[in-house]
Amino acid sequence: MEYVDPSFEIDSDGRVLCRAHSNYDFFLELECQENSARCLDRELTCKTCEHYYNDDCYFSKEIIDQVETNRLKKKKKFICKLCGNKIDRMLTILYSLYFKDKYNVKIPLICCACHAALKEDKFEESSKYRSNIFLYNALYAVYSLISVIFFIFVYQIGFFYLLIFLVPIAYLFIINMKKRKNIKAGLQFYKENFLEYYDEKSNNSHEI
Known part of the structure; x- marks a missing residue:
């Protein structure tokens, strides 16, 4: 049986598409229709492809499942x-697996938002902005906790109420700091592995 090789491309919104x-x-x-993003996200999977049902894709049904x-x-x-976010789309994962399996080329898993930022050459700017947002959210959580503690001590409210507020505030602080850490790590990975490529690409475009 002849198997169909995937052929991948990345659209303007950072989604991985398969030409096959x-x-x-x-x-x-x-893609050309307005308000069609949800429909596209739902359909953009190997399980809507005839090659999956015929089991004649490079990736077998068992692997895809x-x-x-x-x-x-x-x-x-x-x-x-x-950025550390979960990859939601199957084709993004298979895109990376395909090049690793067939060409022994490691392509890092990258979500749609980061793909789009890379294509627009705005990843560094976007990452710094998102990192600052998470930092502000974490600081706001600290401010909220201090305010709650002050309120409880001033009005002599039971310590039990502090615990009620402490858990969600601590959770928000930890989550935002963790996300900021992931963004920082991703930015470092970008500088070590992508920056030289995009600088060279930019220089070539200016020369043209």
Whole structure:
């Protein structure tokens, strides 16, 4: 049996598309329509492709099903290398797996938002902005906790109420600091692995 090799591309919104997908033309039509993002996200999977049902894709049905199971059940299995967010789209994962398996080329898992920022050459700016937002949120959580403590001591409210506020505030602080740490790590990874490429690409475009 002849197997169909995937052929990947990344659209303007950072989504990975497969040209070999039986609904590829339909995806292109959806991209041109307003308010079609949800529909496209729902359909943009190997499980809507005829090659999946015919089991004649480079990736067997068994592998695709396993990837989908891991994607849905294991939150930390597939995460974006640049921001730490979970990868929601199957084709993004298979894009990376394909090049690793066939060409032994490691392509890091990158979410749509980061892909789009990279294509627009705004990743560094976007990452710094997001990092600052998470920092402000964490500082606001600290401010809220201090305000609650002050309020409780001034009005002699039971210590039990402090615990009620402490848990969600501490959770918000930890989550935002963790996300900021992931952004910082992704920014460092970008500087070590992408920056030289994009600088060279930019210089070549200026020369042209």
